[in-house]
Amino acid sequence: MSVSKKEYAKMTEKASPPSPSYLNYPKAFLIGGLICCLGQGLTNFYKDVIGKEIIEARACTSITLIGITAVLTALGWFSYIAKHAGAGTVVPITGFANAVVSPAIEFKSEGQIFGVGAKMFIIAGPVVVYGTFAAFIYGIIYWIAQRFF
Amino acid sequence: MKRIGRASAAFDNVSIEAFACVGGKMEGEGPLGKKIDKIFEDTLAGEETWEKAESRLVQEAASLCIEKSGYSSRDFDYIFSGDLLNQCTASSFGLITLGIPMIGMYGACSTMASSLMCAALFTDSGAAHRSIAATSSHFASSERQFRNPLRYGGQRPPSAQRTVTGAGAMAVERGGRLKITHATAGIVIDLGVSDANNMGAAMAPAASSTILRHFDAVKSAPEDYDCIITGDLGQVGSDLLYELMNKEGVDISRVHKDGGLMIFDRKVQDVHAGGSGCGCSATVMCAEILPMLDRAEIKRVLFVGTGALMSPTSSQQGNNIPSVAHAVEISVG
Numbered sequence: 001m002s003v004s005k006k007e008y009a010k011m012t013e014k015a016s017p018p019s020p021s022y023l024n025y026p027k028a029f030l031i032g033g034l035i036c037c038l039g040q041g042l043t044n045f046y047k048d049v050i051g052k053e054i055i056e057a058r059a060c061t062s063i064t065l066i067g068i069t070a071v072l073t074a075l076g077w078f079s080y081i082a083k084h085a086g087a088g089t090v091v092p093i094t095g096f097a098n099a100v101v102s103p104a105i106e107f108k109s110e111g112q113i114f115g116v117g118a119k120m121f122i123i124a125g126p127v128v129v130y131g132t133f134a135a136f137i138y139g140i141i142y143w144i145a146q147r148f149f
Numbered sequence: 150m151k152r153i154g155r156a157s158a159a160f161d162n163v164s165i166e167a168f169a170c171v172g173g174k175m176e177g178e179g180p181l182g183k184k185i186d187k188i189f190e191d192t193l194a195g196e197e198t199w200e201k202a203e204s205r206l207v208q209e210a211a212s213l214c215i216e217k218s219g220y221s222s223r224d225f226d227y228i229f230s231g232d233l234l235n236q237c238t239a240s241s242f243g244l245i246t247l248g249i250p251m252i253g254m255y256g257a258c259s260t261m262a263s264s265l266m267c268a269a270l271f272t273d274s275g276a277a278h279r280s281i282a283a284t285s286s287h288f289a290s291s292e293r294q295f296r297n298p299l300r301y302g303g304q305r306p307p308s309a310q311r312t313v314t315g316a317g318a319m320a321v322e323r324g325g326r327l328k329i330t331h332a333t334a335g336i337v338i339d340l341g342v343s344d345a346n347n348m349g350a351a352m353a354p355a356a357s358s359t360i361l362r363h364f365d366a367v368k369s370a371p372e373d374y375d376c377i378i379t380g381d382l383g384q385v386g387s388d389l390l391y392e393l394m395n396k397e398g399v400d401i402s403r404v405h406k407d408g409g410l411m412i413f414d415r416k417v418q419d420v421h422a423g424g425s426g427c428g429c430s431a432t433v434m435c436a437e438i439l440p441m442l443d444r445a446e447i448k449r450v451l452f453v454g455t456g457a458l459m460s461p462t463s464s465q466q467g468n469n470i471p472s473v474a475h476a477v478e479i480s481v482g
Contacts (some may be wrong), residue, residue: 002368002396005341012342015388017307024304073300084418089302098302100467106298109198123301131477 005011031081031089039065039092043144062093074105100125154366156334163273165265165479169213171206172428173288173314179413184436185315186213192289192314200234203287204243206316206428207232210435211247211283222247225320226277227327229264231255232285232427233312234294239285249281258352258381259335259405260284261317261431262475263455268321268340269329269477278322285316292444295461296347310348310383310425313412317431319439327442331478333363337458339471345464348472349386349409349422352455355472356382357393358463360401360453365475369373371401373446378438379474380430380454381409383423408433430454442481449480 039061046057072078078098082089089095090091105120107115121128153159169186176260177188187209194202207230215222228247231254232239244251256263264282271277282404289299291312292422294418297303341349356379364370372379380389387407394401409423434452442446455474 003340003393007238008340008342010353011389011392012347012385015392016347016350016385019304019306051240073302076300079300079302083304085302086304095302102298102302106293107298109200123297 002048027084030088031085032091035065035088035092035094050130065093066097069094070101073098073101078102096124096127099127150270150456154333154362155329157331157363157366158270158333158430159309159367160231160269160273160329163269163321163323163329165216165319165329165439166279166322166326167214167320168218168318168435169210170317170432171209171213171315175236175288175418176313176315176412176432181412181433181436184440186210186435199287199289199293200238201242203232203234203239203290203316206243206287206314207283207318208242208243208246208286210316210318210431211244211281213444214281214283214320215445218320220279222249225249225279225281226304227252227268227271227280229254229267229271229280230283231260231264233257239287240283240289243285244283245390249341255285256428256454256473256475257456257458258425258429259409259454259456259473259475260427261380262452262477263334265321265329265438265452265477266332266334266475268319268330272321272331274324280321281318282321283316283318284427284431285353286312286314286428288312288314288426291426297377305421307421308344308349308365308385309421310381310384310409310423311420312426312434313381313424313429313432314433315341315425315428317425317428317435319435325437326482328480329477330480331367332361333366333476334474335359335474336362337471337473339469341469343464343467345459345470346482348425348457348470349381349383350389351457351470352472352474353386353393354381355474356386356390356453356455357397359474359476360394360451361399363398363451363478364399364426366474367478371399371404372451374404374451376406376438377401377404377451377453378406378408378430378433380407380424380433380452381425382407383409383421383425384415384453385422386455407423411437428455439479442479445481450478451482452477452479
């Protein structure tokens with residue numbers, strides 16, 4: 001090859017079209033914003049209409065959003081929404097729910113143990129692991145800070 | 150049969166006797182949809198798993214091909230077949246019922262070219278009376294092996310390609326009209342591309358290398374061909390192929406086609422840079438190119454199968470994507 005890796009990297013970058021961010025950003029903002037509005041609406045509903053405490057109302061909101069995502073994922077509709085929404089569906093709790101439900105459905109063919117059980121957290125696993133780890137580090141810093149300040 | 154260059158061979162008298170292909174729903178809705186022998190509207194093809202569905206595709210393509218050849222499976226000495234699934238299970242599971250001695254092939258999306266080359270070598274040399282070259286791929290089985298679960302919601306960049314659900318089979322025997330005249334096996338090339346969402350870019354250097362080596366061995370030039378078909382570089386890879394070859398002073402853009410750009414209509418179908426997968430070039434060859442040769446609308450074709458040779462493990466370990474391309478020249482006598 002008369003082209004070096006460096007030269008080819010430049011050629012590849014030039015030939016590969018960028019993601020249409022002028023479309024992706026507004027769509028992520030709108031759909032993500034809508035999900036957040038729905039979340040707030042649900043919290044208000046659980047708090048004001050059902051009469052839950054705010055902490056409980058928020059937990060109910062998370063459960064409801066996870067439930068809706070699970071159903072949409074099972075029906076195969078979630079990926080159509082996410083294709084347009086991008087980070088708009090990934091960042092809210094919907095993204096986490098989809099990341100757990102989709103492999104659970106997909107790997108059913110490998111059985112309950114090695115399929116659903118083992119593969120359910122194949123995408124969301126790192127979030128759980130590093131989320132827990134970050135909470136642990138934060139806890140230590142908090143503990144030290146409380147001692148000295 | 151004789152060696153005409155490093156890993157290049159000229160065949161004496163061997164041809165493609167019959168060919169058949171099957172496709173999925175989306176392939177059926179594409180520009181070649183009506184030309185595909187059989188379309189499976191059901192993604193599972195009546196099976197329980199995506200993997201079994203893919204086995205069904207290759208079985209169906211091979212059976213249809215045998216039927217069209219007028220022979221029975223007992224008349225074929227070998228079947229060369231491969232796919233993208235781990236350990237090539239789509240082929241080995243799918244072809245059990247045919248009872249033809251099988252040699253498994255792996256060349257990623259170049260498998261149709263490598264299996265056709267081997268079938269031609271075995272048949273022309275007299276090692277086989279007749280043989281079959283086949284391959285398959287399935288969108289869903291590839292997604293779950295190489296990428297994410299089907300229902301996972303994510304976005305793909307415009308350079309990504311969609312794996313074709315389809316399979317193709319070609320029956321090879323001595324004599325005949327659709328002559329396989331030459332073949333060149335490819336060198337594995339790594340030009341530093343590591344983005345699994347840009348396989349066209351990873352494969353273009355391999356295609357360029359093999360095409361140039363083939364021209365050199367056969368002493369031919371782009372003008373000698375009615376069509377040079379690569380499978381499957383998509384839009385990004387095709388553009389890069391022209392650029393790489395222009396640097397060598399060769400312009401193939403006037404005769405070049407790419408299977409990944411022919412199987413889907415990129416304006417209407419959501420496939421980003423085009424189609425990919427072993428089944429893509431196999432389906433395009435069997436549905437479009439070989440019938441055109443058969444009708445003598447085109448006379449001389451260079452089929453260049455291109456494959457990105459990564460695995461999920463190699464990608465996760467941060468390796469580049471090495472690629473290979475194999476060329477098979479077919480002309481109508």
